[in-house]
């Protein structure tokens with residue numbers, strides 16, 4: 001078994017201290033978190049974490065069980081890159097006069113699917129999304145044109161094989177979810193776990 | 197309203213829908229509603245409003261003033277372990293709270309249900325380095341099952357309800373609630389305590405999947421050399437009767453982990469002893485010979501498994517556990533049975549065929565015979581003048597008839613006591629298993645006595661460990677706790693010395709420990725005691741200790757350089773266990 005990128009998706013309550021509780025599960029084993037996104041889900045009060053780490057599957061599975069074991073974690077899953085569609089958002093700030101002068105820039109931006117978010121006399125902010133390599137490449141391209149600032153978000157990912165996530169998540173809004181949520185699904189194979 | 201138990205002067209108000217109370221009163225009312233009878237604690241600035249409220253609850257809540265918060269939390273652990281209830285501990289902010297950390301870590305790894313209440317500085321001072329402010333929530337996150345900071349009194353009833361539910365359900369564990377001083381003082385309209393039995397993100401136990409139980413039964417029914425290994429899960433799940441029924445029908449030999457010990461009587465006909473580094477010969481060796489290994493409520497700790505890549509490789513493994521994170525963590529299971537063993541064991545018993553394995557069981561007995569000759573006989577009936585730890589425990593068994601609660605500290609005496617103690621009742625072997633916390637025994641024995649006052653409690657402690665928490669003699673004195681303290685003094689930090697002898701060429705680096713006159717120390721606390729070093733007077737001294745009306749300290753001088761055997765050396769397989 002060799003290390004590879006795994007994306008861990010965690011649904012949690014929106015509680016103070018939970019980020020630390022989840023983070024220390026990784027740091028305890030001296031595992032570096034490559035990317036971490038946390039944001040409210042579509043259901044009020046439920047947050048979704050997306051965590052990227054580089055590890056072997058055996059370790060990832062154990063980590064995910066430790067995560068799911070936390071009292072305030074609703075569900076946790078892990079996936080390889082093949083099993084998800086993911087994006088990272090990147091923003092680039094460049095001097096407006098530089099890019100206005102050089103028409104080439106505009107063509108480049110179009111090539112990278114970037115769009116202008118803010119255009120001012122002194123600077124322009126572009127935004128694009130994609131995989132790490134893609135957003136990185138645009139940094140290199142903009143570098144000669146006086147790149148002022150660059151920022152990139154953590155990964156967000158959709159699991160290709162997820163079924164009925166949204167519906168199941170809404171069930172958590174009910175006081176007591178139905179039997180399919182309290183089921184012993186952990187013992188089944190990965191694919192079948194996606195019943196929430 | 198039904199659970200409202202306010203101080204008498206407030207009770208008239210209780211007739212109305214709601215009543216104005218402080219956060220502190222709401223907390224104590226919650227504890228009473230949770231049927232708490234004993235609190236182990238130590239006051240201080242940030243928890244003073246709670247202690248002030250406690251003044252009026254003296255008739256309904258027993259508060260035991262300890263001498264150090266670590267003593268308080270270990271007492272809470274001892275209480276929880278012998279009573280089967282949630283232990284409750286109070287401490288103040290800052291140093292009071294940080295003194296709890298060792299106990300929290302101990303309770304976390306040994307799955308002991310606790311609710312710890314710590315005082316905290318006023319909410320407006322949080323994060324300002326106020327006097328005795330410490331970030332308790334973040335310090336204790338890795339060593340609590342759940343923790344929460346209350347800054348508003350209105351949260352108290354629901355948070356305490358959640359705390360008790362989380363601590364005691366599923367795989368139990370410690371919960372810490374940090375309450376800021378303003379919340380303790382704040383008045384709010386209180387409409388009674390409602391216990392919690394459901395949290396949407398928390399599944400204490402799953403619905404049992406019968407097909408997995410069936411798969412397990414199929415494996416057992418086909419097995420020729422099945423072997424049961426069980427842990428504290430049987431005791432925590434209050435499933436002793438279900439487990440015995442399973443053993444009886446299955447006829448399978450069974451060995452315990454150190455924390456599983458006493459779930460069945462040590463002389464049960466299928467009992468084959470203790471697993472692990474200093475466990476018995478047969479169960480260790482035959483782990484690598486059985487064809488089906490049935491692990492019940494245990495977590496394959498490295499002290500049990502030895503070298504993992506040489507552990508039970510030939511066997512199909514059935515793992516019954518309530519905590520899914522334990523399944524496949526250390527040992528890959530063939531059939532995982534996730535669930536509460538109180539539910540899964542009866543199902544399994546129903547599905548298996550009644551059997552006996554006389555030849556297979558005989559194999560364990562043969563190994564036992566070898567162990568008897570090489571290790572047990574010289575330990576229990578030495579032909580030297582110098583006393584051994586084993587013979588002390590052996591006489592103790594004789595005198596208590598296996599009915600006492602034995603609380604052990606950590607080291608050689610712990611291993612000897614757990615190897616040789618006889619138990620007839622569950623919840624009798626109280627020890628720090630996962631964390632190996634020296635200093636555990638004395639305070640835990642205090643709690644153990646409060647948890648089950650009718651039983652004799654004997655704390656077996658080394659000369660080193662006793663000096664870690666001996667301040668709790670003060671608690672024993674003040675609260676008149678009838679515990680028997682048995683110090684096995686080898687004048688060394690024995691277990692470390694044993695390793696230095698065996699693995700570091702006898703380079704005895706800082707294990708030679710000097711002790712005070714323990715009997716004099718006890719006397720200073722008004723506790724009777726004596727010191728013995730001769731065989732002729734040993735039995736009489738143990739009798740005196742047990743018959744004494746109240747706490748008693750007996751110091752027994754034992755061989756300085758005796759070793760505990762058998763032993764699975766670190767990094768070795770269980771079948772490489774050494775008898776000498």
Ligand SMILES: Cc1ncc(C[n+]2csc(CCOP(=O)(O)OP(=O)(O)O)c2C)c(N)n1
Pocket residue numbers: 605606607608609610632633634635657658659660661662684686688689690691692
């Ligand atoms: C708090 C703590 N510190 C250090 C240790 C390491 N340790 C394990 S056993 C042991 C020696 C214990 O000596 P003693 O209490 O005299 O008991 P003995 O082994 O001699 O029976 C030590 C130092 C520990 N387990 N706990």
